[in-house]
Amino acid sequence: MTTPSRPRADGPAVAVDGLTRRYGSTTAVDGLSLQLDHGSLVALIGPNGAGKTSTLDCLIGFARPDGGTVRVLGLDPWAQSAAVRPQIGVMLQAGGAQAAARVGEMLDLLARCSAHPLHPAWLLDVLGLREVTGTPIRRLSGGQAQRLGLAMALVGRPAVLFLDEPTAGMDPQARHLVWDLLSAARADGVAILLTTHLLDEVEQLADRVVIVDHGRVVAAGSPAELTRSSSTDLRFTAAAGMDVAPLIGALPDGFAVRETSRGRYLVQGDVDPATVATVTSFCARLGVMPSDLEVGRRTLDEVYLELTGREVRR
Numbered sequence: 001m002t003t004p005s006r007p008r009a010d011g012p013a014v015a016v017d018g019l020t021r022r023y024g025s026t027t028a029v030d031g032l033s034l035q036l037d038h039g040s041l042v043a044l045i046g047p048n049g050a051g052k053t054s055t056l057d058c059l060i061g062f063a064r065p066d067g068g069t070v071r072v073l074g075l076d077p078w079a080q081s082a083a084v085r086p087q088i089g090v091m092l093q094a095g096g097a098q099a100a101a102r103v104g105e106m107l108d109l110l111a112r113c114s115a116h117p118l119h120p121a122w123l124l125d126v127l128g129l130r131e132v133t134g135t136p137i138r139r140l141s142g143g144q145a146q147r148l149g150l151a152m153a154l155v156g157r158p159a160v161l162f163l164d165e166p167t168a169g170m171d172p173q174a175r176h177l178v179w180d181l182l183s184a185a186r187a188d189g190v191a192i193l194l195t196t197h198l199l200d201e202v203e204q205l206a207d208r209v210v211i212v213d214h215g216r217v218v219a220a221g222s223p224a225e226l227t228r229s230s231s232t233d234l235r236f237t238a239a240a241g242m243d244v245a246p247l248i249g250a251l252p253d254g255f256a257v258r259e260t261s262r263g264r265y266l267v268q269g270d271v272d273p274a275t276v277a278t279v280t281s282f283c284a285r286l287g288v289m290p291s292d293l294e295v296g297r298r299t300l301d302e303v304y305l306e307l308t309g310r311e312v313r314r
């Protein structure tokens with residue numbers, strides 16, 4: 001799979017420095033900075049209302065920043081939107097394409113507006129939309145509409161892709177297809193900034209992760225950097241609700257064991273190979289298969305919840 005890109009400009013694809021965006025008394029984005037390099041994928045994640053879409057709006061040139069600077073391919077997307085728009089691909093939440101136009105017509109139209117488009121028929125094939133080429137867009141299923149949205153973002157062969165929850169509502173097959181397509185685009189030099197609530201998607205795809213909350217960056221780094229832990233704690237997955245008292249009894253003094261979420265266990269202490277053996281033999285005695293054994297590494301889920309809390313946002 002290949003999505004040949006246009007010649008690469010110097011400098012970062014996207015540079016955001018101290019971005020602020022307000023709606024009346026609400027500060028949606030509060031001094032946010034990030035950088036996106038050519039041929040890389042950055043995942044912008046955070047709770048509902050954290051300011052992700054507001055940030056994308058400023059990057060796309062839909063909204064004017066109230067403070068800070070935003071550059072896309074070295075240009076100001078608000079003041080120089082005519083120069084920026086032909087070089088970017090955008091996929092917003094809810095697709096935005098409710099037209100009576102047919103799938104193939106819409107993609108052909110967009111291709112004709114672009115100087116170096118990808119072949120629409122190729123995109124429809126790759127995204128599994130060939131069967132619905134003649135279908136009116138408003139008749140598409142949610143997942144098909146999402147895939148068309150991505151095709152529309154890609155058809156102009158953009159240098160930078162902005163994707164707001166691109167795989168929301170997709171079945172696992174379509175999600176893997178999109179992951180492959182985005183990986184191919186990145187390998188061809190496309191810079192991709194996406195928002196998502198799916199942390200497995202982040203671990204699969206992202207070169208860098210930017211976690212935002214209340215409009216501010218609360219952590220940034222590669223998935224490996226963010227999940228690295230200085231402790232030697234052991235984590236594993238097994239049957240939910242196991243009585244861990246016998247395991248604690250079998251471990252040396254000072255060890256603690258608890259179930260942190262359903263079926264996910266944390267063994268805290270100075271873990272060594274003997275500890276791992278004790279854990280696996282404890283599971284074996286119960287006839288339970290432990291999986292996802294990890295020492296000295298937290299999951300992205302744990303890091304995310306630690307930084308942004310467990311409270312549901314209103």
Ligand SMILES: Nc1ncnc2c1ncn2[C@@H]1O[C@H](COP(=O)(O)OP(=O)(O)OP(=O)(O)O)[C@@H](O)[C@H]1O
Nearest residue numbers: 023026027028046047048049050051052053054055
């Ligand atoms: N047009 C608007 N007018 C007033 N307030 C807005 C507007 N757009 C966004 N907001 C507010 O700004 C804050 C940030 O919203 P934003 O949509 O950027 O968050 P988000 O991180 O994309 O959330 P989600 O994950 O739910 O998509 C929220 O408090 C939201 O209610």
